[in-house]
Amino acid sequence: MYISPIREPLIKGNKTYSQITQDIAAPIEGKAGKTWYMGLGLSLSAMFFGLAMMGYTVWEGIGTWGLNRTIGWGWGITNFVWWVGIGHAGTFISAILLLFRQKWRTSINRSAEAMTIFAILCAGLFPLIHMGRPLLAFFVFPYPNTRGLWVNFNSPLLWDVFAISTYLLVSLLFWYVGLIPDIGTMRDRVTSKVKKWLYSVLSFGWTGSVKHWQRHEKLSLILAGLAAPLVLSVHSIVSSDFATAIIPGWHTTIFPPYFVAGAIFSGFAMVLTLLIVTRKALNLENYITLAHIESMNKIIIATGSIVGIAYMTELFISWYSGVEYEQYAFLNRASGPYWWAYAIMMTCNVISPQLLWFRKLRRSLVFTFILSIFINIGMWFERFVIIVTSLHRDYLPSSWSMYKPTIVEVGIFIGTLGLFFSCFLLFIRVFPVIAIAEIKTVVKSSGEKETKNKS
Amino acid sequence: MRRYISAYFTDEENLLSASKILREKNISILDVLTPFPVHGLDRILGLKDSKLPTVGFIAGGIGTLFAFGFQTWTFVVDYPLFIGGKPHFAIPAFIPITFEITVLFAAFAMVFAFLFRSGLGLGAKNKIHDERITDDRFLIIIDADDKKYLFEEIKVILEQEAAHDIQLKENN
Numbered sequence: 339m340y341i342s343p344i345r346e347p348l349i350k351g352n353k354t355y356s357q358i359t360q361d362i363a364a365p366i367e368g369k370a371g372k373t374w375y376m377g378l379g380l381s382l383s384a385m386f387f388g389l390a391m392m393g394y395t396v397w398e399g400i401g402t403w404g405l406n407r408t409i410g411w412g413w414g415i416t417n418f419v420w421w422v423g424i425g426h427a428g429t430f431i432s433a434i435l436l437l438f439r440q441k442w443r444t445s446i447n448r449s450a451e452a453m454t455i456f457a458i459l460c461a462g463l464f465p466l467i468h469m470g471r472p473l474l475a476f477f478v479f480p481y482p483n484t485r486g487l488w489v490n491f492n493s494p495l496l497w498d499v500f501a502i503s504t505y506l507l508v509s510l511l512f513w514y515v516g517l518i519p520d521i522g523t524m525r526d527r528v529t530s531k532v533k534k535w536l537y538s539v540l541s542f543g544w545t546g547s548v549k550h551w552q553r554h555e556k557l558s559l560i561l562a563g564l565a566a567p568l569v570l571s572v573h574s575i576v577s578s579d580f581a582t583a584i585i586p587g588w589h590t591t592i593f594p595p596y597f598v599a600g601a602i603f604s605g606f607a608m609v610l611t612l613l614i615v616t617r618k619a620l621n622l623e624n625y626i627t628l629a630h631i632e633s634m635n636k637i638i639i640a641t642g643s644i645v646g647i648a649y650m651t652e653l654f655i656s657w658y659s660g661v662e663y664e665q666y667a668f669l670n671r672a673s674g675p676y677w678w679a680y681a682i683m684m685t686c687n688v689i690s691p692q693l694l695w696f697r698k699l700r701r702s703l704v705f706t707f708i709l710s711i712f713i714n715i716g717m718w719f720e721r722f723v724i725i726v727t728s729l730h731r732d733y734l735p736s737s738w739s740m741y742k743p744t745i746v747e748v749g750i751f752i753g754t755l756g757l758f759f760s761c762f763l764l765f766i767r768v769f770p771v772i773a774i775a776e777i778k779t780v781v782k783s784s785g786e787k788e789t790k791n792k793s
Numbered sequence: 794m795r796r797y798i799s800a801y802f803t804d805e806e807n808l809l810s811a812s813k814i815l816r817e818k819n820i821s822i823l824d825v826l827t828p829f830p831v832h833g834l835d836r837i838l839g840l841k842d843s844k845l846p847t848v849g850f851i852a853g854g855i856g857t858l859f860a861f862g863f864q865t866w867t868f869v870v871d872y873p874l875f876i877g878g879k880p881h882f883a884i885p886a887f888i889p890i891t892f893e894i895t896v897l898f899a900a901f902a903m904v905f906a907f908l909f910r911s912g913l914g915l916g917a918k919n920k921i922h923d924e925r926i927t928d929d930r931f932l933i934i935i936d937a938d939d940k941k942y943l944f945e946e947i948k949v950i951l952e953q954e955a956a957h958d959i960q961l962k963e964n965n
Contacts, residue, residue, distance in 0.1 A: 543917030
């Protein structure tokens with residue numbers, strides 16, 4: 339087996355197979371700490387606050403939001419796009435990096451995929467509530483109905499329905515198929531009868547037979563091959579919601595690649611936010627090492643730079659197009675009443691990731707953590723800028739308007755943050771955060787002893 | 794009543810070379826249970842390639858035809874509506890949903906085929922040979938009803954490859 343002389347070990351501390359199992363299963367087997375309960379309590383309260391606000395919206399009507407006739411899409415769609423984007427990093431790590439045979443993904447793919455699923459759940463809530471009558475949400479599916487009508491297959495909003503649902507289902511399948519062997523491990527470790535029964539049911543009767551592994555590997559590879567174009571299609575379709583409209587600032591062909599890059603950019607930031615805390619809290623520093631953080635930071639700088647170039651291209655093209663409305667839209671973005679949102683977006687997404695060219699900063703946990711929060715905020719503002727600043731100056735100055743969210747909209751957003759973190763906190767107590775079986779396959783080529791011996 | 798020999802390894806390299814020797818001597822290996830996928834083991838054991846890709850391809854093809862056909866039928870045949878003066882048979886507009894449904898069908902078909910063919914699923918009661926298999930032990934199960942070799946002979950081969958707990962067991 340070829341062992342690179344310059345690469346850092348991906349697993350530190352000369353671990354045996356059994357130690358790996360033990361280390362990764364430890365957070366599930368041990369008692370939850372005070373911080374975990376506090377985190378869950380906080381997340382659940384945020385979630386219930388959000389639920390109350392959602393209930394209020396449905397009860398009272400969408401008029402409780404700060405939207406008006408000019409600005410029909412505000413925080414709701416901003417949050418939708420933001421959450422979908424965050425999900426993209428999980429699929430990127432689990433599918434695209436698998437196809438590129440990047441071994442470092444084995445330490446982070448499980449938690450990133452889980453994050454994807456929770457993020458899509460949060461995202462899906464927004465269009466649902468924004469309908470105003472969520473009980474009629476099934477109207478978006480093409481089913482034979484008494485009106486004899488079909489849904490509009492020419493509309494990107496409908497493509498979105500299919501893209502997001504497919505994305506959620508395929509991510510769920512991919513995640514669960516990967517989990518089966520590890521649930522088997524948990525089944526064979528836990529002692530309590532109830533837990534053993536539960537893990538036994540969830541493990542689908544996994545035995546570890548060589549034939550099953552052969553199929554499992556094949557399945558993972560093909561699912562990755564399917565998920566890779568899928569993830570690219572999802573945000574391309576989300577961007578088409580805007581790009582096919584004739585609103586200046588939305589009507590651009592650059593949107594699909596620009597949105598996909600931005601999605602992976604923001605997703606990796608969220609993965610870093612979660613994992614920098616998780617690795618410390620669960621004592622997984624030997625598995626999610628500084629080398630992993632650095633690799634992710636390199637992806638952040640690559641995608642962040644693509645996003646930066648996309649912003650510049652947009653500005654250039656709006657000038658070059660010679661279209662007055664187009665030029666005004668971008669000038670107004672940078673210098674109009676929402677200039678501060680544009681400035682936050684530019685600072686967080688274009689300038690701050692460039693600091694990662696310094697190796698010291700790429701490998702600094704504190705810096706990376708702060709930067710990841712910055713990027714999360716910046717990418718949220720990107721969507722806010724695209725949606726609100728493009729809408730608030732309509733063609734007719736008589737329709738010009740301003741938008742301010744109400745507590746209801748803010749509450750719903752806080753609620754989804756609560757839902758997301760509650761799900762993640764429960765996940766780390768139930769399922770192994772790192773793919774145990776997968777990481778054992780790389781320990782021989784990327785363990786500490788092996789990499790040191792050959793260099 | 795079937796008899797089989799079970800032996801444990803702690804390292805996949807030993808498992809690989811032991812399986813190779815056993816296969817060369819034409820001793821039939823019933824199953825190998827490992828905590829993680831050991832690359833190259835399926836080739837040594839002479840396992841056929843998995844047909845899951847074919848399943849995925851066929852199901853994906855059905856998805857493509859179904860999605861494209863359905864959209865065409867609703868918009869061209871069943872209820873042609875004018876939307877912004879656009880053509881009823883709008884091929885490019887049908888592609889995104891066709892793609893999504895293709896992926897959806899292929900993924901579900903492959904996962905169900907995998908579970909079905911491997912006998913895995915909710916409530917599956919497969920025999921768990923040893924709880925260490927999902928941790929750090931590699932278990933090889935050798936057919937002992939094959940009268941070509943005696944138990945002792947196989948044991949010697951296995952011991953040379955650092956196997957332990959070599960036992961002759963009976964299955965009922």
